[in-house]
Amino acid sequence: MLEEIGRTARQASYVLAQLSSTEKNQVLLTIADLLEKNAHEILNENQKDLDNARQSGINDAILDRLRLTIDRLAVIAHDVRQVSKLVDPIGQIIDGGLLNSGLRLERRRTPLGVIGVIYEARPNVTIDIAALCLKTGNAAIMRGGKETTFTNQMLGHVIQLALKEHKLPAEAIQIINNTDRALVTKMLKLDRYIDMIIPRGGEALHKLCKQESTIPVITGGIGVCHTFVDQSANIDKALAIIENAKTQRPSTCNTLETLLVHRAIADTFLPQLSARIAQKGVTLHADKASFCFLEKGPANVVPIQQGDFDDEWLSLDLNVAIVGNIDEAIAHIRLHGSQHSDAILTQEMKNADYFINHVDSAVVYINASTRFTDGAQFGLGSEVAVSTQKLHARGPMGLEALTTYKWIGYGNDLIRR
């Protein structure tokens, strides 16, 4: 079955690759319309998933991610219409020139082909990724979580209706509703038909993909993000940035997880941090050196435990450590970071430069909140994922990350000498 899904997706990708921007945008607009037109049916199916989830005792946070409403569907449809307005990267000439041999060479941006997406319980991802793939002329094979079986089946149906309305192969977007785990492993070996795997989920999923896949995988989305408060930092402004980075939306991967404070300012800075953060209900996980400055403050403080520095909290928890200088801060980030987003708060140009040059992360900030790491914030118009690896795409991935290029060599009956 999987073989057949792969084969037909590949065939469909050849058709999509030939579409003009207008043709692709028309499909997107039809999808948006059909989402609204079929809202009742979609919400019915979503209710079945919600009922099943509630029965199996799933927690409220996941239930909420699973839930669709008329308003949420409208937002999803709006987002699809926004994607239709983005500039289509396909067909762009990246570079080229006339070579000494007489060969006229051109590098043209093309779709990747077939994208494999493995994700968890978020029905909006189904529409998001389908829209981005269609926009860039890619076919997609998507495997969602078992919690969203009914919803995804219905969303897949709506997408395929739109494809058929425009006389395009329905196999361009296929949603696998078999939630057998073994199927994921098999999908990861389908290198004959799938060109790229995007896992959207937790660390276990990323690890599975890295280990099992024979297809290139874009890993990412794990953010153990740091902020280093340098000796020269403006303390008031630093506190505002830290509060924003930790509390604006703690469940996201660009949330601050570990604060590194220069020893020289620890005695003045840490009590103020405690006061500020206490109002927001943040628990501080303090290393030995910072604990003594924090234990008398108003914030909830606990001693840091083994492993805390290496994991995302994704909650109102913040690690705090004191470092003796900028090199210690960099060494800490190299050891414990996930190469996602790291920041320095400083008024010294020299230290800012040093930090940028030495911290090897997808995004490095100076005097800014790590929360900015996001496709929309970066002006990419959309976000496929946030890559923390270094090949193909790093950081927020926009439409360009769903493309490759081909070289085209024009000769006038040319042979190599």
Next chain:
Amino acid sequence: MLEEIGRTARQASYVLAQLSSTEKNQVLLTIADLLEKNAHEILNENQKDLDNARQSGINDAILDRLRLTIDRLAVIAHDVRQVSKLVDPIGQIIDGGLLNSGLRLERRRTPLGVIGVIYEARPNVTIDIAALCLKTGNAAIMRGGKETTFTNQMLGHVIQLALKEHKLPAEAIQIINNTDRALVTKMLKLDRYIDMIIPRGGEALHKLCKQESTIPVITGGIGVCHTFVDQSANIDKALAIIENAKTQRPSTCNTLETLLVHRAIADTFLPQLSARIAQKGVTLHADKASFCFLEKGPANVVPIQQGDFDDEWLSLDLNVAIVGNIDEAIAHIRLHGSQHSDAILTQEMKNADYFINHVDSAVVYINASTRFTDGAQFGLGSEVAVSTQKLHARGPMGLEALTTYKWIGYGNDLIRR
């Protein structure tokens, strides 16, 4: 041991990433000088490898690839000096701008970090790749074939001498001389320390890397290249291109392996092909339809066997098949090709365009020999490998393929609203 190699290479990569172009070029020039200064010692070690290889009955082609001479060393040293003259991509600003939020964003080209290279019996690759990695500020861990143990040890020694002369960590370039196969598998799991794996070898090596590696792998180098002779092709010029593509250097991956001929010209074209190619000693492997046109010609002709269309010959052998139209040619290439280099010979603009748009290969040619697929020919100044996959780099890989980028966000005490 491998863990230690990885750890020290990562540490060294942090040092290399901070070097200026001039500092890196000085190391390259020292390597070139030391290759010439130590020629006697290098050739001595190479002789040991040659003796061992001869004793184990290795064939002449491989012996020749293994052999170094004073002249060949001079060429290798010359190539290193050429690399020093290339433009250094590191530090280039790819793009950037001031966002509505007030964030000033900049995308800067940086080294990948640590490159893992697994290759076979070509001592020149050791120096080539080391030079390209150093030029781009990357550390490298290289594992050569067992046939080159002595040569590689000596070449590694020379590279490390040059690094030390410039007070750089010798661990920046490490050559693994343990030729245990199990070690390769372990190396492929060192994702903590290695950022990219480049296999340089046959299909079995590429397959092993795809299956076992948890590190992103650049696969490529397998070229089942096609040329389609359209009905409108200029026959004399087509014959010259085909001869060049097949015979100029048959052992390379950009060599033509399968010729697809439009049925409408088969009766006139194939006998002329036979006459032309017979002078060059090429054996034609003909499908049923072409066999009857070829069997009476002067060229050596055999019926094609199962699987011939799917493999590289890398010798003076050429598959021939007749196709009814351009779509059949494209379908054949999609089914049997390796997405390396494919060409159309035609005088019809419409067919040229159609072929370019529908053939999904790294390089697509119009009226030119597939032999042009090469870093130097493409003006890239050097070649790390030829990628036939679609992520990160496609086709000939120059210095840029050894880089990634980081995003740098400058804020003026900026929080996300």
